[in-house]
Amino acid sequence: MSAAEQRWIPWMRRALQLAALADGHTSPNPLVGAVVLDAAGQLVGEGFHARAGEPHAEVGALAQAGDAARGGTIVVTLEPCCHHGRTPPCADAVIAAGIQRVVVALTDPDPRVAGGGLQRLRDAGLEVISGVLEAEAAYQNRAFVHRVQTGRPWGVLKWAMGLDGRTALSNGASQWISGPPARAWVHQLRAGCDAVIVGGGTVRADDPLLTSRGRCASEPLRVVLSRSLDLPQSAQLWDQTVAPTLVAHGPVAVAAAADEAPASVRLAALQGHGVAVQQLDRCEPEALFPELASRGCNRVLWECGPSLAAAALHQGCVQELAVVIAPKVMGGELARTPLGDLGFTAMDQVVPVSLAAAQNLGRDLLLQGVVGAMPIQDGVTRGTRQ
Template identity: 35%
Template sequence: MQHAIALAWQGEGNVEPNPMVGCVLAQGDVMIGQGYHESFGGPHAEINAIKNATRPVAGGTAYVTLEPCSHVGKTGPCADALIEAKVGRVVIGCIDPNPEVSGRGIAKLTEAGIQVDVGVESDAAANLLAPFGKRITVGLPWVIAKWAMTIDGKIATMHGDSQWITNQHSREIVQGLRGRVDGIMVGFSTADADDPLLTARGKKLRTPTRIVVDSQARLRLDSKLTTTTDQAPVILVTSPSHDQQHAAKLAAKGVEIWVGESADPNQRLHEFLRDFAGRGHTNLMVEGGGTLMGSLAKMNQVDEAHVFVGPKMLGGRNSITPVEGENPLLMAASKLFSLRYVRRIDDDVYMQYRRIVNAQSGGQ
């Protein structure tokens, strides 16, 4: 199952809005086939594993990270393929989070007389599935907060200078991350201060939509975002009371003007997240600044944090920090994360954290 999970991760960025899935076929202790869901619309993991098998599969065991599907989607049902291949046992990491199909694949397999065991390496399998599961069950995208900070935890000076905190190599890694997500979001102040392009350069699995949260629709007409709508879509998330004349000019340049109904900025942001997931988008990377990140943290909508630390000390109470917002009084109010990955990049450090939901104590 651990190998099946490692295989599944290889589909990251290429299979969404489908889930990442891996499959290993074995006869006793010998692996005889392996496969993963490689691309959206392409064959599922089980089909690839059966196709790649080097020995007869009949009577063997299939280790699958996710419950095999029982319905006809872009491809035929994987449960049927395993039944036809006459496997003797199916070991499953996680059941399908989609309430409409959950349990049906397992039922089909057991009805065909196949032994089914569920919950092997279930935490790792659930981790793999979390972004897909959030979209399917909650109707919201998986939010990845990304920032670069100094060793004393600042992302910009008080006047907004932030270029650069980390080295070239770290910034290239960010380019790679952008090429795997469906959207990249920034707050108006970041769009205004940095004039970022926010496109994915280098190896690109998908073209993320660029999103600016800008209640008044003040994004400059000559900004890099406004002038490159032919390269990747741009959405401006704004309020009912925005500057309509300016918004019309932005729209004429190809910017989609998304007007939320609520007068409350966070409520509006929530409305937008729901709409974004409804468009079939799974992963949203938020690249700051601190004010927008503070809102998302308050809304409990930071699922992952990708933190780059550059070897600089800036100082200053008024320098901008990665997550602004309200000032909690007690540590118990902090959100809890677990460290998933850490890497040294010359003198920079890159860390990935994942939010721990429903932690029993010590935080929210």
């Protein structure tokens, strides 16, 4: 990047900060922020994409700038779109505003755009600079980008454990391993996710609520992945006035034991509560993920037991780890650990994790890492908008 282009870095950082204000609210769209500078380089407008169907970041920033945008610069974290989706093309709005320079972090890979927005701006005589803070913008939108590229959401696996790696005592007791600050952080993490997933065993053992405790206006979808549909008749998850719930199951669930309620009765009971039900080809994480992507989920959170967590990791449905380590020693040869058997027999088979962040949450330590390599600066980690 040239010295002339580096002067846009502070403004792009501001645009990224604006984009982050809508974290957890824009799915299936990405996070996008924009700032408008007048011809003298003074800030005259800011905006961010708040949620799908609402104006894009460029439109909001240009509206705030008004006539002061003429002859100026717009700095935006994603290439202005050039197609009609739920909203009109942003490239046309930029041109109509009289902007003379556009500074972009990411180019849009959507075949409807794929650089077409930037080309339309160039054809209109605007100066275009791209790639400014591309790595930061790609990481910020890693969940959206992953869904666009793979057709599956970005999976975050979270657990809390003691210093000896235990997530529960030998008798199953696990409340509370972490302290109040860590639990508050988990609620905020849920607020930034589109769905929270557990297995039937977690529902039976813990009767979880799985909400953000009011930290977001629209609570994430609560998902139960169940092989047998052997679920409690009464559970907090069935209260749809709190948050929506989806129960996903495989074909095996239709075959109930003779001394149990038939699957049809169990499904009817769930639907009577207003719970959505989805049959999958297989009751596996890799079968669930395309369904969640079709529902517009960019980022989902696994809060499940060790067997389901291991299956999700093994099947490529975990891209990020969030591990809370409490300063406690729990012991017990039979005490539960975060993950079930992954079938590894040699150290060169283990899952590599790139540490992304570490911070203290009260007395607890939070470690966050990306499974495999960090999703930045690979030339394709980019986004699109609808």
